[in-house]
Amino acid sequence: MKLKAAASWRLILFAWFTIPLFSVVWADETTLPSEKLASIFPNAKTFVEKRAALTPEKVAPIEEELGASLRPEDLKPTFYIAVNENNKPIGLALLVAVKGPNGVISGGVGLDMAGKVVKVEIHKHSEAASLANDTFLKQFNGKGIEHEFIVGENIEPIDGEQAASQAVALMPKKTLAISYALFLKRPEKTEEDASEMIEPEDLKEIMMMMKDEYDLIRAYFDKGTESKETDKVAAVQAAKRLRKHTEFIDYFEPPKNPNNTEEYAYLQQQFQKAIREFAQTLDAEGISEKTRKQWQGIIDLADKAHLRFSVEEIDLDEDL
Structure with a gap:
């Protein structure tokens, strides 16, 4: 290689x-x-x-x-x-x-x-x-x-x-x-690399994977002024992983309202964009009024998607 x-x-x-x-x-x-x-x-x-x-x-x-x-x-x-x-x-x-x-x-x-x-x-x-x-x-x-x-x-x-x-x-x-x-080509993933990637079996598993990242970010906000730089780094990385987890959603049809594919795709795009912008701002500013507002916007989008397309709602408990 x-x-x-x-x-x-x-x-x-x-x-x-x-x-x-x-x-x-x-x-x-x-x-x-x-x-x-x-x-x-x-x-x-x-x-x-x-x-x-x-x-x-x-x-x-x-x-x-x-x-x-x-x-x-x-x-x-x-x-x-x-x-x-x-x-x-x-x-x-x-x-x-x-x-x-x-x-x-x-x-x-x-x-x-x-x-x-x-x-x-x-x-x-x-x-x-x-x-x-x-x-x-x-x-x-x-x-x-x-x-x-x-x-x-x-x-x-x-x-x-x-x-x-x-x-x-x-x-x-x-x-x-x-x-x-x-101008460079990224190295192809080996079979060993691929075996380490977690591929969810259904939407519920994706939601649980995402919930783990939500919890890391929430913990960072909860610490507030007592948070350390390592907490910020962990939160930024969690936001990036959260963005990657959303890519798996395309693999499955929503369990509720499966015919509304355009709305489903639109919500995914908005969600991915919001997380990307949040990760960038979080890395630059840490805990701020702007990142709190961005995070609440992400939670609102997630809640909207759960109500519209999920059979089971996952309580994020995210009142900031």
């Missing part, structure tokens, strides 16, 4: 040199952020600047995956292809910025030919100086699109800088998401 992934990267990067799908610029050395790029790829002889653009159709799934909105500059990313002395591409770098607790955090991320992170650097920020600690940043090395980048789970945060650490974790995750959306 790794050999196939690496081969896919090489083919794509080779295509970038030969097919004008993107704007290609053999930039003058003075126009490149040379020091920043050389720090990410010290063995590169030169860099080729590649400019791309994200269409609205690509933006929505990226933001859903990230659980955060893209910045304006993310919509027209500039990639820097690292080229060795044999004129062969060895990876790419993207300069990215994310919103931290005290302002914008800017830096760079390098990906190798296998689509794995080789380096994350922080160039400018207003957080604690320890945020740029090498030990912390090296945790991202070797991770790919299949990783979650969740601080507190597979990433150890800087002591006392949980929120800022999670913001930094968004940098490689965003670089990967944009890269794959533009």
Whole structure:
């Protein structure tokens, strides 16, 4: 699998040199952020600047995956292809910025030919100086699109800088998401991966799966000002899983009013959109008046769907 992934990267990067799908610029050395790029790829002889653009159709799934909105500059990313002395591409770098607790955090991320992170650097920020600690940043090395980048789970945060650490974790995750959306093919799931996926047998099982995520989010709201950053991360991930669970609903006919398929589909679309927007806002703001209002809207939609199409109503007990 790794050999196939690496081969896919090489083919794509080779295509970038030969097919004008993107704007290609053999930039003058003075126009490149040379020091920043050389720090990410010290063995590169030169860099080729590649400019791309994200269409609205690509933006929505990226933001859903990230659980955060893209910045304006993310919509027209500039990639820097690292080229060795044999004129062969060895990876790419993207300069990215994310919103931290005290302002914008800017830096760079390098990906190798296998689509794995080789380096994350922080160039400018207003957080604690320890945020740029090498030990912390090296945790991202070797991770790919299949990783979650969740601080507190597979990433150890800087002591006392949980929120800022999670913001930094968004940098490689965003670089990967944009890269794959533009020109990379996601690795196919193996039979082992597929066996780990839970496929519900009926609508009631889906509802119970969703109820577990509801409970996690409700617990976060219940803690209020006593909640921690780890509670917020858990709630955001629960919202993302909740969104994925809704995709299974299409597999089954509603037990009540099965002839009203257009209304059934419309409610699903509204529900999925509401959850996606909620997850993005929750990640950005945590508990706020806006997220409480969004959450109540989700509960109202769920209650409406239960009354209209379910034989058994599931009590969400969600008075916020």
